[in-house]
Amino acid sequence: MSPLRSLRLIVAALPDGGRRRLGVLALATIAGGLFEFALLAALVMLIRRWLDGGGAEGAALLFVAAALAAGAIRFALLVLTQRLAFDTGHRLIVAVQRRVLARDWPTHVAARTSGPLAAIDFAEQWLFSALLPLLQAAGALVLAVGILAGLLWLDAPAALAAAGVLSLLFVASNLLVRGRLRRAGDELGDGFENRIAAVQEHVGAMRELILGGARGQAAERFRRIDARLADARTALLTAQGVPRILVESLGLVVLALVAWWLAGREGGLAAALPTLAALGLGAQRLLPLLQQVNQSYNALASTGAIQERMAALLAEPDLDLSPPPPALPFATEIRLEDVTFRYPGRDEPALAGIDLLIRRGERIALAGPNGSGKSTLADLVMGLLQPSHGQVLIDGTPLSRDLTPAWQRNVAHVPQSPFVADTTLLANIAFMDPSPDTRRVLDAVRLAGLDELVAMLPDGLATRVGDRGQLLSGGQRQRLALARALYRPAPLLVLDEATSALDPGSEAHVLSALDGLQERGTTILLIAHRDTMMAGCDRVVRLKSGRLA
Ligand SMILES: Nc1ncnc2c1ncn2[C@@H]1O[C@H](COP(=O)(O)OP(=O)(O)OP(=O)(O)O)[C@@H](O)[C@H]1O
Ligand SMILES: [Mg+2]
Structure with a gap:
C-alpha cells in the first residue's frame, strides 16, 4: 500500500x-x-x-x-x-x-x-x-x-x-x-x-x-x-x-x-x-x-x-445504532411460499420448494434426519437467513430485510448449541438486559426446571457458570438456554433440539411448561427427534434432503 x-x-x-x-x-x-x-x-x-x-x-x-x-x-x-x-x-x-x-x-x-x-x-x-x-x-x-x-x-x-x-x-x-x-x-x-x-x-x-x-x-x-x-x-x-x-x-x-x-x-x-x-x-x-x-x-x-x-x-457496513424498532404485528400466520435456500459455495440447496403455513398459537414439530434442513428452515422463519427463491410472509406481508429487525423482536430461540456467557445464572438468563426483572427470571427458571439447581446453590442466581457454562452439566446448560428464551415474552418460540440433553422427567416438565405457553397464545416451532416431544404438537412436519416429506 x-x-x-x-x-x-x-x-x-x-x-x-x-x-x-x-x-x-x-x-x-x-x-x-x-x-x-x-x-x-x-x-x-x-x-x-x-x-x-x-x-x-x-x-x-x-x-x-x-x-x-x-x-x-x-x-x-x-x-x-x-x-x-x-x-x-x-x-x-x-x-x-x-x-x-x-x-x-x-x-x-x-x-x-x-x-x-x-x-x-x-x-x-x-x-x-x-x-x-x-x-x-x-x-x-x-x-x-x-x-x-x-x-x-x-x-x-x-x-x-x-x-x-x-x-x-x-x-x-x-x-x-x-x-x-x-x-x-x-x-x-x-x-x-x-x-x-x-x-x-x-x-x-x-x-x-x-x-x-x-x-x-x-x-x-x-x-x-x-x-x-x-x-x-x-x-x-x-x-x-x-x-x-x-x-x-x-x-x-x-x-x-x-x-x-x-x-x-x-x-x-x-x-x-x-x-x-x-x-x-x-x-x-x-x-x-x-x-x-x-x-x-x-x-x-x-x-x-x-x-x-x-x-x-x-x-464493511457500519452498525445501525438507532434504537430497535417496535415489534412487527403478528396476528395470524407465518407462511413460507415455495422457499428455496442455498448456502454460498454449495451446489445442492439446503431447502427446496418449501410451502408451509404456521398459524398463530400452533405448536409445530419439525422432524427429519441430520442435515435435512431443519435448522435452516428455522433460521429462515426467524429472518436470520433470506430465501434464495420464494418468500416468507408474516400475516401476508413479505418479510423484507427492512422488516426483519422488527420481526425478530417477536422471536425467542433456543439454538442447537446454545451460547453460555462466563457470568452469573441471572445475567445469562436476562442476557443483555440492563435492568433484569427478577420475577420474570424466577418464572423462567421454574418453567425451564432450573429451580432445584438454583435452590441448591449457595449463591443461587448469582452463581457464576464458568466459561461457556463449563461449571454446569450438559442438561443444566440446555435448561439455562431454555430459561433465557422463556424470559423473553415473545409470541414465537423456536426450540432447536432444546431438550435433547434432558432426562425424561425434565423433558416432561418442559412439555407442561410449553402447554402453559401455548394456552397464552405462544406459537411454538420445535425441532426434535424424540416422539415424546412431538406428542404434544398440533402437527409434525417432516423434512428429507431439504424437501417436505
Ligand atoms: N453455514 C453453512 N454453510 C454451508 N452449508 C451449511 C451451513 N449450515 C448448514 N449447511 C448444510 O445445509 C444442510 C442442512 O443443514 P441443517 O443444519 O439445516 O440440518 P438439520 O436438519 O438441522 O440437521 P441436524 O439434525 O444435524 O441438526 C446440511 O447439508 C448442512 O451441511
Ligand atoms: Mg439442526
Whole structure:
C-alpha cells in the first residue's frame, strides 16, 4: 500500500473534531520549527559575540530562552500527537468491532472466528506502525525544515553539502532494506490471525487435547506460529533500524569532512567555528528527526498487508445504532411460499420448494434426519437467513430485510448449541438486559426446571457458570438456554433440539411448561427427534434432503 493511501485511511478514521485537532497540531509543529530555527540563530549570535570579544550576556539569555521554548514546544507536540493518535486508534478499534457486530448471520457464519479478534491486533499494529509514526514524522519534518533553514541561512554551501550527503545515505540505506521490510510486514498479518486461531482452538478443544494426549503437539504448533511472528517482528524492527545506524555512524564522518573543508576556507578554523557549532547542534537535532521521518515512511510502506485488512474491515457496513424498532404485528400466520435456500459455495440447496403455513398459537414439530434442513428452515422463519427463491410472509406481508429487525423482536430461540456467557445464572438468563426483572427470571427458571439447581446453590442466581457454562452439566446448560428464551415474552418460540440433553422427567416438565405457553397464545416451532416431544404438537412436519416429506 502506498503511504498516500495510508494517509487517506488515517484522515478518514480521525475522531470527531480530529481535523481541528490536526490543525492545532500543525500550528504547534510550525511553531516548533520556528523555535528550532531561533535556537540555531541564537547559538550563532552567541558564538559571534564571543569571538568578537563583546558582552555576550544578552545573546546567552536569548540562547537559553530559545532552548527552553524549543523544549517546551517539543513536549507540547509529544502530548498532542499521542493524544490524537490514541484517540484515533480507539475510534478505529471501536469502528472495527461495530462492523463485526453489523455482519448479518451468513457473513458471520462464513467468517473465520479469529478474524474479529485479530482485528484488534491489526488496529493496534496500524496505530503503532502507521498512525503514530506518521504524526510524529509530520512533526519531525517541520522541525527538520526549521533547522535546515537555520543552517542554510548561516552557511548555505556547508549546509547543502552536509544535507546532500546525508540524504544520499538515507536513500541508499532504504533501498538496502526495502524488500526485507515488505516481506516481514506481510508475514505479520498472517501471524496475528494464526496465533489467535490457535489459542481459540486450545481453549475449545481442551478435552480432546487431554484425552488424545495431544497437548505437547498443540504447544509445539503454537511455538512455531509464535516464533514466525517473533521473527517477522524482529526482521521488521531490525530492518527499520538499519538506516538509522548507517546514517548516525557515517554522519559523524560527514561532519568531520565538512569541518575539514571549512577549516581550509578563508579565515581558517576560527571563522568556521560558528558554522561548525551550528552544524554540530543542527546535526544533533536534525538526525533523530530525519530518522523518524524515514522510519515512518518505512513503517507505512511495509505494513501494507495489515492496513489492507483494516481497510477491508472498515469498508464493511457500519452498525445501525438507532434504537430497535417496535415489534412487527403478528396476528395470524407465518407462511413460507415455495422457499428455496442455498448456502454460498454449495451446489445442492439446503431447502427446496418449501410451502408451509404456521398459524398463530400452533405448536409445530419439525422432524427429519441430520442435515435435512431443519435448522435452516428455522433460521429462515426467524429472518436470520433470506430465501434464495420464494418468500416468507408474516400475516401476508413479505418479510423484507427492512422488516426483519422488527420481526425478530417477536422471536425467542433456543439454538442447537446454545451460547453460555462466563457470568452469573441471572445475567445469562436476562442476557443483555440492563435492568433484569427478577420475577420474570424466577418464572423462567421454574418453567425451564432450573429451580432445584438454583435452590441448591449457595449463591443461587448469582452463581457464576464458568466459561461457556463449563461449571454446569450438559442438561443444566440446555435448561439455562431454555430459561433465557422463556424470559423473553415473545409470541414465537423456536426450540432447536432444546431438550435433547434432558432426562425424561425434565423433558416432561418442559412439555407442561410449553402447554402453559401455548394456552397464552405462544406459537411454538420445535425441532426434535424424540416422539415424546412431538406428542404434544398440533402437527409434525417432516423434512428429507431439504424437501417436505
Ligand atoms: N453455514 C453453512 N454453510 C454451508 N452449508 C451449511 C451451513 N449450515 C448448514 N449447511 C448444510 O445445509 C444442510 C442442512 O443443514 P441443517 O443444519 O439445516 O440440518 P438439520 O436438519 O438441522 O440437521 P441436524 O439434525 O444435524 O441438526 C446440511 O447439508 C448442512 O451441511
Ligand atoms: Mg439442526
